[in-house]
Amino acid sequence: MAGFFVGVFTIFLAGIIVMLLFERRFLRVPLLERAILIFGTGIMVVSALFAIVY
Amino acid sequence: MKKEFKTIYKQWPQVAAVFVFLFYAINRVWMYARYSAAGFGYDTGIYRHIIRGYFERLGDSTLPSFGFSSFSNSLRFLGTNTDDILFLWYILFGMLLCVVFYVVVKLYTKNNIISLIALILFTTSIAQFEFFWWFYYRNLIGLFFVLLSFLFLYYRSYLLVLSLFIIGTIHPLSLVPIGITLLIVFIYDKEKRKYLFISGGVSLLSIFAFNFQEIVSYISLAMQKTLYVSDASKQSSAELTGQFISLDFYIRSAFLYIFFAFAGLIFYGKKYKEWSVFLIVNTILFALGILFYRRFLIFFDVAAIFFAAIFLYYFLQDTKQSKLLRVVAILFFALMFFQSGYHMVSKQPLVWSHEISYIETIDSMVPEDAYLLTINSHYAPWVQGFTNRDVIAPGMFEYDEWVFEEWQDFWHGEDMDVRFDLLRRYDRDIFIFLGDRDMWYSDVLARDSHFIRIKDYLWQVSL
Numbered sequence: 001m002a003g004f005f006v007g008v009f010t011i012f013l014a015g016i017i018v019m020l021l022f023e024r025r026f027l028r029v030p031l032l033e034r035a036i037l038i039f040g041t042g043i044m045v046v047s048a049l050f051a052i053v054y
Numbered sequence: 055m056k057k058e059f060k061t062i063y064k065q066w067p068q069v070a071a072v073f074v075f076l077f078y079a080i081n082r083v084w085m086y087a088r089y090s091a092a093g094f095g096y097d098t099g100i101y102r103h104i105i106r107g108y109f110e111r112l113g114d115s116t117l118p119s120f121g122f123s124s125f126s127n128s129l130r131f132l133g134t135n136t137d138d139i140l141f142l143w144y145i146l147f148g149m150l151l152c153v154v155f156y157v158v159v160k161l162y163t164k165n166n167i168i169s170l171i172a173l174i175l176f177t178t179s180i181a182q183f184e185f186f187w188w189f190y191y192r193n194l195i196g197l198f199f200v201l202l203s204f205l206f207l208y209y210r211s212y213l214l215v216l217s218l219f220i221i222g223t224i225h226p227l228s229l230v231p232i233g234i235t236l237l238i239v240f241i242y243d244k245e246k247r248k249y250l251f252i253s254g255g256v257s258l259l260s261i262f263a264f265n266f267q268e269i270v271s272y273i274s275l276a277m278q279k280t281l282y283v284s285d286a287s288k289q290s291s292a293e294l295t296g297q298f299i300s301l302d303f304y305i306r307s308a309f310l311y312i313f314f315a316f317a318g319l320i321f322y323g324k325k326y327k328e329w330s331v332f333l334i335v336n337t338i339l340f341a342l343g344i345l346f347y348r349r350f351l352i353f354f355d356v357a358a359i360f361f362a363a364i365f366l367y368y369f370l371q372d373t374k375q376s377k378l379l380r381v382v383a384i385l386f387f388a389l390m391f392f393q394s395g396y397h398m399v400s401k402q403p404l405v406w407s408h409e410i411s412y413i414e415t416i417d418s419m420v421p422e423d424a425y426l427l428t429i430n431s432h433y434a435p436w437v438q439g440f441t442n443r444d445v446i447a448p449g450m451f452e453y454d455e456w457v458f459e460e461w462q463d464f465w466h467g468e469d470m471d472v473r474f475d476l477l478r479r480y481d482r483d484i485f486i487f488l489g490d491r492d493m494w495y496s497d498v499l500a501r502d503s504h505f506i507r508i509k510d511y512l513w514q515v516s517l
Contacts, residue, residue, distance in 0.1 A: 003133035004142050010132050023211055033157045033205075039150065040202040043125070044216045050131065051124035051223060051264055054113055 015042030067166035071173055075152060077391065078177040082148045082186055084398050086141060091440070092407045095188035098140070099439025106136050121223030121265050122192050147194050148186050152176060154201045159360060161208055162326060165367065172363035174387055178394035180307035181355045184299050187401065193349060196221050196228025200353065203232055207239075207328060210246065214253040215260070222261030226272055227346055229261075231339060231353045235332045243327075301340075304351055307397075310390065311362040314369075318361030322368070326360070333357035405436055409489050412511050413440045416487065419508055424483040425453060427515075429465060433489045446484070455479055465495070470502050477515055486513040 015038035019026050026037045062069060085093035108123035109130040129139050155176050160169040176182060186194065199221045206214040218236075222229045233254075240250040262269060305312065315333070323330035336354035340347050366383075373379040413436055420426055426443040428434050434447035446453045448461045456464065456476060463472050477484055488495055488511050499505035499513050506514045 001138065001142075003129075003135055004138045007129050007132045007134045007143075008146075018213075023213060025209070026211070032153065033161065036150065036154050036157050036202070037205065040154070040199070040205075041213060041216070044199075044213075044220045046128045046132075047125045047220060047224070048216060050128035051121070054124070054127065 011042035011046055012038060013042070014045045015039055018042070018045055067170040071156065071170050074170070074173050074177050075156075078152050078173075079149060081177065081183060081394065081398050083145060085187060085401060085403065086145065089403045089407050090410070091137075091141070092403045092405050092410045094141075094144075096404060096435055097189040097191065099435030099437070101189065101191050102136060102140055102439030103435075105130070105139050109136075121225070121268060122195075125195065125224055144189070144191055144194070147198055151194065151198050151201070154198060154205070155356065155359075158201050158204050158208075159363065161205065162329065162360075163364060168363050168367045171366050172359055174390065175311050175359040175362055176356070178390035179311075179355060179359065180394060180397050181299060181304055181351065183394065183397060185352045185355075190349070192225035193228060193352065196225035197352060197356070199224075200228055200232045201356070203236075204328070207236070207246075210249050212249075212253060215257045218253065218257035219260045219264075222257065222269075223265040226261070226265065226269055227349060228353075231332065231336050231350060234335045234339075235328065238331045238335070239328055299348070299351065301348075301351075304355075307393070308355065308358070310386065310393075312358055314362035314365045315358035316361070318363075318365030322361070322364050326364070329357060329360050333361060405433065406490065409433075409511070410436060410440060413437055413487070416441045416485075416512065417443065419512060420485045421483060424485055425480055427484050427486045428489075428492075429486070429495055430489060430492050432491060433487065437487055443485075446480070453480075470504075474504065474517055478517060484515040486515065487511055488513065 018041050019038060023037075023041075026034060029037065087093075091098065104120065104122065105126045108117065108120065109127050111117055112127060126139050129143065130136070134143070152173070156169055156173045159172040160166065163169065199217045203214055203217045203221070206212075206217055218229065218232070221232065236250055236254055240247055240254065243250075299307075319330055319333055333354065336350050336357055339350040340354055370379070370383055413433075416426065416437075420441075420443055422443075424443065425446050426437060426441060427446040428437045429448065431448045431450055434445060434450045437447070438445045438451060444453050445451055446455075448454065448456075449458070456479075460476055463469075464476055467473065485508070486499065486505070488499075496507075496513075499507075504516050506516055508514050
């Protein structure tokens with residue numbers, strides 16, 4: 001179960017970093033939309049990085 | 055107090071949305087809470103096998119390319135165990151799917167009530183429930199990113215490159231409807247042309263670079279078999295449809311809103327061009343019956359709900375004065391909830407929890423180098439996913455060496471020697487698993503002393 005939360009946290013972190021670097025305007029949208037955008041972007045980044053490394 | 059009440063009253067669509075979402079959450083967790091690992095459909099075992107197998111052989115270049123593994127491996131790498139990826143993450147994606155749909159509708163329509171109606175239709179859609187229950191993990195992630203792509207498209211964000219890349223690597227089939235939609239938008243919308251050209255081009259090149267093997271396998275499947283399922287042989291056509299609910303079942307469960315969807319498309323289609331194209335593309339893909347066409351039904355359903363919600367909203371606005379119509383509207387939504395609730399409660403699992411629990415103990419009873427044979431392809435994915443043994447199953451996986459006629463001899467033949475000859479083709483020990491559905495076969499095995507019952511569902515072959 002701890003691994004699940006580590007995964008969720010890492011994905012949110014990755015999403016926030018990408019938003020800060022490339023799409024700051026998404027950090028000003030309504031909360032629910034922002035959460036989805038951060039989470040979706042985080043999954044994309046983590047999966048894409050893993051696909052590139054391996 | 056009065057002020058607070060007034061604020062809540064003003065925001066009633068958002069408050070109602072929270073309650074609808076609660077219904078949705080119960081609806082999606084229901085089967086898992088009731089039947090645990092047995093609560094989901096046929097693909098559960100296959101995904102368990104894939105998640106475990108691909109992580110154990112991380113970095114092995116001989117493994118066939120499978121985009122989903124970059125998602126599951128990254129989670130395993132972060133410390134999530136196989137079952138958490140299989141169930142917790144799947145349920146989480148199911149929840150997020152509902153949220154992203156709500157957000158997308160709200161963004162495109164700028165209307166809280168339309169998004170509430172869309173949320174109600176999405177929550178109570180039996181097609182969406184079935185889609186979730188069947189455990190089409192990759193397809194579910196694909197749909198999530200398709201909806202996310204609509205968000206990026208709205209903002210003209212270049213993150214669309216990434217979302218299309220993920221769809222194309224995790225579930226290439228999901229790229230077909232959104233890809234065609236974006237291509238059509240690229241043709242008619244001058245303002246978005248440059249943006250779509252860059253996003254589409256870069257993502258397509260990346261998909262080919264990273265998932266070339268899987269894309270080629272889809273193309274060669276279309277070449278080897280046929281692009282149109284109706285031309286395929288009877289045996290393979292069932293598999294090539296995408297094995298989702300039939301059109302007949304879909305219409306029966308969704309006719310309440312399909313009519314509104316097309317009415318919405320006719321009256322308000324021009325206002326929401328991208329969604330109109332998406333609905334039309336999915337309708338055509340389904341109607342043509344091309345490879346895995348039943349899976350496009352789920353994209354069609356999402357687009358249909360979008361337009362049904364818009365139509366219902368304007369229709370109810372226009373007829374605001376009519377008390378009768380207000381009652382009919384309330385009855386309509388009540389019926390949707392009742393239909394969905396009834397479907398959920400009466401849903402039966404494909405296997406039972408005690409069968410899964412037993413399958414999980416098989417590893418402790420069967421030697422590592424022995425084969426595990428199941429006479430029923432129904433159990434095959436679960437046996438493969440919940441044990442670590444090499445599985446022999448009719449018409450499935452790499453260890454099946456018998457043709458259909460030989461399987462028939464093994465199932466129903468009178469001559470025991472034919473069975474032994476077939477089993478001797480394998481050079482390792484064989485154990486046979488019989489589930490509740492296969493109990494008729496235990497009479498066959500009990501007839502000969504070469505078959506020894508180990509415990510309950512497990513038999514050993516001693517030749």
